[in-house]
Amino acid sequence: MTKKTETAIKPSRAEEYAEWYQQVVKVSDLAEKSEVRGCMVIKPWGYALWENIMRVLDDRFKETGVKNAYFPLFIPLSFFEKEAEHVEGFAKECAVVTHHRLEKKENGGLTPAGKLTEPLIVRPTSETIIGDSFSKWVSSYRDLPLLVNQWANVVRWEMRTRIFLRTTEFLWQEGHTVHATREEAEQRTLTMLDIYAELAEKYLAMPVIKGRKTPAERFPGAVDTLCIEAMMQDRKALQAGTSHFLGQNFAKASEIKFQSAEENEEYAWTTSWGASTRLIGGLIMIHGDDNGIILPPRIASSHVVIIPIIRKQAEQSKILEYAEDLKNMLKEQTYGNRKLQVEIDDRDIGGARGWDWIKKGIPVRVEVGPRDIADNSVFVGRRDRDHKDKESIKKDRFVAEITQILDEIQANLYARALSFREEHTTSIDEQKNFYDFFTPQNKEKPEIHGGFVRSHWCGSNACEARIKEDLSVTIRCIPLADENDKGACICCGQASGQRVVFAKAY
Numbered sequence: 141m142t143k144k145t146e147t148a149i150k151p152s153r154a155e156e157y158a159e160w161y162q163q164v165v166k167v168s169d170l171a172e173k174s175e176v177r178g179c180m181v182i183k184p185w186g187y188a189l190w191e192n193i194m195r196v197l198d199d200r201f202k203e204t205g206v207k208n209a210y211f212p213l214f215i216p217l218s219f220f221e222k223e224a225e226h227v228e229g230f231a232k233e234c235a236v237v238t239h240h241r242l243e244k245k246e247n248g249g250l251t252p253a254g255k256l257t258e259p260l261i262v263r264p265t266s267e268t269i270i271g272d273s274f275s276k277w278v279s280s281y282r283d284l285p286l287l288v289n290q291w292a293n294v295v296r297w298e299m300r301t302r303i304f305l306r307t308t309e310f311l312w313q314e315g316h317t318v319h320a321t322r323e324e325a326e327q328r329t330l331t332m333l334d335i336y337a338e339l340a341e342k343y344l345a346m347p348v349i350k351g352r353k354t355p356a357e358r359f360p361g362a363v364d365t366l367c368i369e370a371m372m373q374d375r376k377a378l379q380a381g382t383s384h385f386l387g388q389n390f391a392k393a394s395e396i397k398f399q400s401a402e403e404n405e406e407y408a409w410t411t412s413w414g415a416s417t418r419l420i421g422g423l424i425m426i427h428g429d430d431n432g433i434i435l436p437p438r439i440a441s442s443h444v445v446i447i448p449i450i451r452k453q454a455e456q457s458k459i460l461e462y463a464e465d466l467k468n469m470l471k472e473q474t475y476g477n478r479k480l481q482v483e484i485d486d487r488d489i490g491g492a493r494g495w496d497w498i499k500k501g502i503p504v505r506v507e508v509g510p511r512d513i514a515d516n517s518v519f520v521g522r523r524d525r526d527h528k529d530k531e532s533i534k535k536d537r538f539v540a541e542i543t544q545i546l547d548e549i550q551a552n553l554y555a556r557a558l559s560f561r562e563e564h565t566t567s568i569d570e571q572k573n574f575y576d577f578f579t580p581q582n583k584e585k586p587e588i589h590g591g592f593v594r595s596h597w598c599g600s601n602a603c604e605a606r607i608k609e610d611l612s613v614t615i616r617c618i619p620l621a622d623e624n625d626k627g628a629c630i631c632c633g634q635a636s637g638q639r640v641v642f643a644k645a646y
């Protein structure tokens with residue numbers, strides 16, 4: 141009989157991936173379900189991740205000239221009706237405010253009263269209301285480019301929700317820009333995609349494929365949607381950020397016009413781009429293991445936890461002093477773009493502390509007890525290694541090398557995710573092989589299967605729709621790299637000029 145290794149999360153990823161995800165969210169203390177249907181409560185340990193993501197993106201946006209602003213949560217129905225494709229795309233997910241007052245009922249309860257003359261939409265995205273402001277702000281080519289971002293919450297009435305991945309309300313940023321020329325707007329769309337890819341790869345340790353959406357998968361009303369796609373550990377794709385070239389569609393809908401240098405009145409060219417708290421769901425699924433989440437140091441809520449091991453009351457003050465001293469030395473260090481963040485966990489709950497921090501995914505755990513003090517050392521565990529794999533390091537050396545250790549963890553997580561993606565990415569040219577690849581052995585309770593498949597596609601909606609219908613597999617993107625590879629469509633056999641990435645997706 142083989143000895144089964146105990147893990148903190150039940151079920152394991154292999155046993156039941158979806159339930160494993162819910163358990164990790166719970167035990168890692170990131171977030172919890174609220175009493176409001178489909179909405180989440182983001183707890184401090186999870187919100188710190190979002191703050192770090194915001195800091196990275198906000199700095200990068202501003203380096204490219206973007207400024208922050210804030211627009212109303214409510215959008216008049218008439219604004220929303222201006223762009224036909226946009227309305228169609230979001231209509232089913234809209235929360236609508238129809239009343240503005242509550243009245244007491246006879247039984248003591250409350251009932252909505254004061255019907256609004258025009259219903260208000262709770263923003264699912266803000267192109268239309270921001271467009272209305274832009275139409276007033278822009279009159280000459282001298283007003284352009286206009287580069288604005290807002291950090292906000294949005295609401296999309298989802299039928300089936302899952303914390304971080306798909307919630308009725310979520311947090312995001314939405315950038316909106318206005319340009320005098322098509323080329324400049326297209327360039328902006330690419331620039332912002334690059335920033336999302338940099339956040340994903342350098343900070344979240346999440347390898348991504350940059351690509352373009354097919355017309356069927358585009359943002360409603362966009363001319364072109366660029367995206368980054370990452371592979372999760374169940375081999376499904378997660379869209380981790382999108383950047384849209386809107387052409388003149390929204391400028392025409394909102395009357396964003398400008399006087400050109402040649403004194404012609406022209407419609408402007410606009411873009412929009414966004415990333416959301418969904419990224420945290422991606423972080424969990426790409427790096428988590430059967431003991432909890434693993435936080436990449438560059439985005440981690442905190443970097444190091446010091447756990448004092450106190451067995452005798454008499455030793456307590458000496459050990460706590462040693463821990464405090466270590467914390468102060470570490471706090472002086474800078475890692476990435478911020479000061480090292482260090483916790484001391486002196487709760488009186490014994491060995492459970494170590495497991496708590498493993499589940500929460502903190503990159504480095506440091507135990508200090510009487511023997512470590514006598515030896516002027518610390519006992520170090522890393523979240524990218526087995527939980528029992530700990531080593532004694534001299535205190536001074538540990539302090540001197542901590543940023544290097546964090547860099548190693550960061551690099552390991554990225555390398556691990558990249559090799560996983562490569563292992564489960566394949567090119568397929570035969571339709572039967574394609575269908576086999578995406579069909580689980582166990583139909584009732586599908587095992588983890590599939591991956592990313594690079595196959596040829598003729599460009600027709602019909603072929604794309606057929607594969608989606610048959611296999612629940614979609615074209616994740618048409619990669620921006622590796623163009624010009626001639627072949628035959630995996631569905632109909634017609635000529636194709638490029639391979640696209642197919643996968644099941646969140």
Ligand SMILES: [Zn+2]
Binds near residue numbers: 633
């Ligand atoms: Zn085809």
